[in-house]
Amino acid sequence: MYRYDEFDERFVRERVAQFRSQVARRLDGSLSDDEFRPLRLKNGVYLQLHAYMLRIAVPYGTLSSRQLRQLALIGERYDRGYGHFTTRQNLQFNWPKLKDVPDILDLLADVEMHCIQTSGNCIRNVTADHFAGVAADEVEDPRPTSELIRQWSSLHPEFSYLPRKFKIAVTGAEHDRAAIAAHDIGIRILRHPDTGEVGYRIFVGGGLGRTPMIARLVRDFLPKADLLAYLEAIMRVYNLEGRRDNKYKARVKILVHEVGIEAFRAAVEAEFAKLDGPTVNADPAEMARIAAYFAPPAYETLPATDAAYERARAAEPEFARWADVNLFPHKVPGYAAVTISLKPIGGAPGDATSEQMRAVADLAERHSFDELRVTHRQNLVLPHVRLSDLHAVWKALVAAGLATANEGLITDIIACPGLDYCALATARSIPIAQSISERFGSYERQREIGPLEIKISGCINACGHHHVGHIGILGLEKSGQESYQVTLGGDATEDAALGVLLGPGIRGEEVPDAIERIVDVYLRERQPGEVFIDAVKRLGLAPFKPALAGAAKELADAD
Amino acid sequence: MPIDRNGAVPETWTRVPGAEAAAAARPLVPFAEIEAALAVVAPGADLGVEVPNTTRYEALAPYLDRIALVSIVFPSFSDGRGFSLARQLRERGYPGRVRAAGPLIADQFPYALACGFDEVDLPEASAVRQPAEQWIAALQVMSSTYQRGYRSGGNILDQRREARRNFAGGRP
Ligand code: HEM
Ligand code: SF4
Numbered sequence: 253m254y255r256y257d258e259f260d261e262r263f264v265r266e267r268v269a270q271f272r273s274q275v276a277r278r279l280d281g282s283l284s285d286d287e288f289r290p291l292r293l294k295n296g297v298y299l300q301l302h303a304y305m306l307r308i309a310v311p312y313g314t315l316s317s318r319q320l321r322q323l324a325l326i327g328e329r330y331d332r333g334y335g336h337f338t339t340r341q342n343l344q345f346n347w348p349k350l351k352d353v354p355d356i357l358d359l360l361a362d363v364e365m366h367c368i369q370t371s372g373n374c375i376r377n378v379t380a381d382h383f384a385g386v387a388a389d390e391v392e393d394p395r396p397t398s399e400l401i402r403q404w405s406s407l408h409p410e411f412s413y414l415p416r417k418f419k420i421a422v423t424g425a426e427h428d429r430a431a432i433a434a435h436d437i438g439i440r441i442l443r444h445p446d447t448g449e450v451g452y453r454i455f456v457g458g459g460l461g462r463t464p465m466i467a468r469l470v471r472d473f474l475p476k477a478d479l480l481a482y483l484e485a486i487m488r489v490y491n492l493e494g495r496r497d498n499k500y501k502a503r504v505k506i507l508v509h510e511v512g513i514e515a516f517r518a519a520v521e522a523e524f525a526k527l528d529g530p531t532v533n534a535d536p537a538e539m540a541r542i543a544a545y546f547a548p549p550a551y552e553t554l555p556a557t558d559a560a561y562e563r564a565r566a567a568e569p570e571f572a573r574w575a576d577v578n579l580f581p582h583k584v585p586g587y588a589a590v591t592i593s594l595k596p597i598g599g600a601p602g603d604a605t606s607e608q609m610r611a612v613a614d615l616a617e618r619h620s621f622d623e624l625r626v627t628h629r630q631n632l633v634l635p636h637v638r639l640s641d642l643h644a645v646w647k648a649l650v651a652a653g654l655a656t657a658n659e660g661l662i663t664d665i666i667a668c669p670g671l672d673y674c675a676l677a678t679a680r681s682i683p684i685a686q687s688i689s690e691r692f693g694s695y696e697r698q699r700e701i702g703p704l705e706i707k708i709s710g711c712i713n714a715c716g717h718h719h720v721g722h723i724g725i726l727g728l729e730k731s732g733q734e735s736y737q738v739t740l741g742g743d744a745t746e747d748a749a750l751g752v753l754l755g756p757g758i759r760g761e762e763v764p765d766a767i768e769r770i771v772d773v774y775l776r777e778r779q780p781g782e783v784f785i786d787a788v789k790r791l792g793l794a795p796f797k798p799a800l801a802g803a804a805k806e807l808a809d810a811d
Numbered sequence: 812m813p814i815d816r817n818g819a820v821p822e823t824w825t826r827v828p829g830a831e832a833a834a835a836a837r838p839l840v841p842f843a844e845i846e847a848a849l850a851v852v853a854p855g856a857d858l859g860v861e862v863p864n865t866t867r868y869e870a871l872a873p874y875l876d877r878i879a880l881v882s883i884v885f886p887s888f889s890d891g892r893g894f895s896l897a898r899q900l901r902e903r904g905y906p907g908r909v910r911a912a913g914p915l916i917a918d919q920f921p922y923a924l925a926c927g928f929d930e931v932d933l934p935e936a937s938a939v940r941q942p943a944e945q946w947i948a949a950l951q952v953m954s955s956t957y958q959r960g961y962r963s964g965g966n967i968l969d970q971r972r973e974a975r976r977n978f979a980g981g982r983p
Contacts, residue, residue: 259967262954270952274918282940287916290889373889403957403967409925410898410961413891480959491895492867528902531960537975538968 253316253623254399254545256364263406264366268357271295275354294374294412296367297353300673306345306353307370308360312380312398312422313341313626317613320624322363324609326356335609337594337602339666339717340419341379341626342370346673368406373414375405375487379421381429382627385546386635388583392441392450394424396543397479400534404480411487415494416502418487419459426746431628433467433748434458434720436504437486444473451475456486456516457508458748460714465505466748468513470520476539478524481532485524489516549621549636554586558639571646573695574657579642586639590620592632592649593656593664597693600682601667602630604654611652619645628717629705630666631659661698662706662771663689666717670710670727677710679727679734684708684763691764692771701771704784707742720744722785723767724751727760734760740770740796741788752793755800769799812938813910814920815930816950819943822932824859824880832858839882842866845874861912864892868899875905882932885913894926901927901962917945921953925963 256264271291278288296307308323315323323343327335330352331345338344348356360366370377378401380394381387401420405411411418423430424441432438438455452474458467474482490504493511508516565572580589592612594602604612616624616634619641625633637645649655658664665688668674670681685708692698707721711728718724724739736758739751758766771784773796778787788796812819825835829844833851839859840848852858859880862871871881881900883893897909911923912932923931931946957967965973 257971259955259970263956263967266953270918273948273952277917277945282945283916284940287888291916291918407922407953407956408958409922409956409963410894410958411891412922413889413894413919488895488898492892496890496892526903528960532958534959534968535972538971541971541975 253314254311254395254542260364260403261361264361264364264368267366267368267407268354268361271357272354275350290372290413293372294369295353295357296370297350298371300346300669300675302673303347304350304353305673306348306356306367307338308343308345308365308367309370309377310341310343310365310626311402312378312384312395313382313628314384314395315616315624315626316363317617317622317624319363319365320609320613320616322359322365324606324613326359327606327609330356333607334603334605336600336669337604337626337630337632339628339630339668339715340370340377341382341628342377343626346669371417373416373418374412375408375414375418375420378402378405379419379430379435379628381423381425382625382633383429383580383589383635384424384625385548386580386582386589387425387427387429388581389426390424390583391426391443392424393543393546394422394430394439394441395546396539397424397439397441397452397476398422399542399545400479400539401483404483404534408487410484411491414487414491415496416499416504418490418504420483428744428746428748431717431720431744431748432458433746434460434464434717434744435467437483438467442473449475452479454482454486457505457513459503459505460717460719461503462500462712462714463503463506464714464719464750465509466750467505468508470513470517477533477536478529480534481527481529482520482524484532485520485527488523489519493519548584549623551584551587551636552638554584554638556585558586561639561642564643568643571643574646574655575642577657577661577699578659580633582636584636587636588639588642590634590637590642590645591627591659592634592654593658594631594654595658595664595689596653596656597658597663598686598690601665601685604632608652608654611648611654615645615648629664631664657695658698660703660705662692662701662704662767663698665689665706665708666721667708668710668716670708670716674710674715676713677727678712678729679710679736680760681708681710681716681725681727684725684727684736684760687760687764688767691768701775702783704771705744706767717744718742719750720748721751722788723770725763728757730757736760736763738763738766738770738800740793741785743785749789754793755797758800766800770796773799813930813932814943814946816924816947818947820930824882826861837879839880842871845878849874849877859908862896864890864896866896868896868903871900872903875900875907878907880908880910881905882910882912883928885911885915887913888915888919894922897923897927898961917941917949920946920949921956921963924950925956925958925961927962 421435454471455467620634667685671677708725709716720742742751824839829840829847832838832848842862857879
């Protein structure tokens with residue numbers, strides 16, 4: 253894991269002092285509320301429906317046990333004893349007081365953490381594949397690149413007052429687990445097909461929100477050394493040319509869409525050609541310095557199978573059921589990555605109590621080289637667990653109420669905070685997730701259905717990624733009533749696709765029935781081994797349409 | 812009164828229409844009227860232009876060797892286009908003075924200087940709330956930042972490189 257050096261340390265400390273001074277200048281009237289607002293946002297402090305919310309950066313989703321324990325402490329001391337892991341691999345506290353924020357920032361700085369640029373019209377926390385360093389299909393660990401981008405984008409003098417927020421995601425693997433196509437810039441690390449050199453493929457203009465778009469290819473292969481200069485060229489074109497007349501049209505995706513990808517690429521390449529790359533780029537020694545922190549941990553040489561693990565599986569079916577679903581293969585024999593589901597049946601997706609955080613921190617320390625990850629699917633991961641330790645890990649998770657066996661299944665639902673917390677919401681999303689989760693709570697049934705991602709947003713802003721859910725649910729308000737639109741066929745991977753609207757909106761109470769009917773169509777029509785998303789792509793929407801028809805009629809009658 | 816990295820400085824420029832540029836010692840004219848100004852000012856005399864932040868570098872380029880001050884207008888502090896325009900001017904070698912004119916906030920001062928601005932010129936309402944001391948103080952807050960190639964003194968990446976070099980006993 254990356255560790256701060258003296259420069260990083262001083263940087264976050266000075267940044268906390270800066271925020272204290274900003275709060276003081278707001279209070280003494282030097283700064284107007286309008287002027288203070290973006291400063292507050294760039295420190296992750298949001299005004300929500302009931303209270304302020306604080307969004308803490310978890311750069312590329314990597315945490316140590318010490319950091320997670322500190323988050324647990326903050327949750328206890330300054331919140332209500334729990335935190336919420338988000339789709340951007342961050343952690344959010346829903347109830348801190350503004351006056352406490354500088355103290356919280358100090359506590360974060362103590363463990364090399366911050367809230368810098370978790371909100372506001374700037375380059376946001378960079379996200380990456382949560383199986384970085386674990387997955388066998390990886391060309392290179394995306395975290396050194398992500399860390400370089402984190403540093404470069406922090407308090408950038410030129411790009412801190414962009415037209416709109418800007419999100420960068422990085423993957424180093426063939427299979428995209430970082431949803432790079434849904435980001436303003438998506439970076440894929442790959443080998444040049446001819447030379448074998450490792451470099452970057454750069455996509456631009458993805459985004460969700462009210463005008464969802466899949467990112468377009470802007471540069472097929474970029475040598476690694478040129479990364480920062482190339483990013484600077486993209487950012488400059490966007491900063492100068494992005495629309496500022498309408499905040500709903502201000503994302504880079506709209507610019508790319510309006511001028512066309514060819515013209516956008518030409519502008520970026522022209523700017524890149526004029527930039528003095530060597531003065532901007534990090535030198536190879538700096539990249540090597542960062543990469544050294546992500547060297548593989550001291551794995552033991554182990555056989556690919558473990559007798560004690562197999563025995564425990566045979567003896568305890570509950571354990572085997574969990575292991576069948578929540579383990580991800582590790583590239584090193586004898587190890588597995590464990591997904592800790594934060595989606596208990598009927599619970600609020602992504603929430604974890606301080607006690608649970610401590611339990612997970614203990615497990616990471618004892619069994620996973622002190623490392624853990626936050627996924628954009630709002631779960632946690634212990635990346636490097638010995639097969640022989642899995643049973644002990646599972647028992648501890650059971651004790652902490654964290655052993656739900658549903659990774660990637662229909663109850664592993666992404667949901668935004670919605671009307672329960674969010675000032676912009678038009679409908680509830682957490683209770684909808686809870687009702688679906690309860691409906692499909694049976695393990696056997698979930699396994700029979702297989703991989704299926706449901707994603708729910710409480711308004712058109714799409715924080716819950718509904719556009720790229722296999723089943724997407726969008727809560728709107730229609731004549732004073734909540735109305736839920738259902739989309740099918742969204743996909744956040746390398747086959748990225750936006751879901752297509754299945755029919756008219758339905759009432760919240762109807763959602764579980766409608767999902768059940770959709771699933772029934774799939775179970776009836778699927779070919780052997782065909783997962784839900786593939787069946788939808790093959791069948792199209794038509795066979796699924798009747799699933800909504802009955803429910804929609806009821807809503808129309810109630811209008 | 813403009814503020815530069817040392818504090819408040821007297822305003823030496825006078826805003827005039829382009830055609831009247833000869834009437835002021837240091838005329839500051841709208842960029843749209845630069846041709847008219849060039850027609851009347853003495854060769855070698857100081858000329859300043861005020862440019863909207865939507866102006867492209869390419870439009871300014873043909874005139875830059877005649878311009879002593881480029882004043883880039885910030886319509887609001889949250890409109891960051893001016894930062895990129897200033898940066899382009901510096902990257903491409905413009906040696907004159909560059910001013911940020913508009914309701915910036917003190918916290919933006921280090922950014923502005925890093926991008927190549929020399930000074931800010933605030934509207935009265937902002938200047939009253941944020942006196943020059945706050946702008947100077949804002950420069951002291953972050954002792955170094957990460958970006959290379961900006962005018963922000965020793966950046967962290969180069970300081971690390973320096974430390975590596977010293978550690979290696981002066982070898983590059
Ligand atoms: C008070 C709470 C929140 C507010 C007011 C809020 C606001 C917004 C807005 C206005 C957008 C649309 C931006 C655009 O289209 O330009 C958006 C998008 C988004 N937000 Fe939130 N959000 C909140 C909470 C969250 C949370 C908790 C998460 C993570 C779970 C999240 C993740 C996202 C994501 C992933 C997007 C879509 C990104 C994209 O358009 O590319 N937000 N949010
Ligand atoms: S999607 Fe809408 S309701 Fe949900 S968190 Fe985002 S802004 Fe709030």
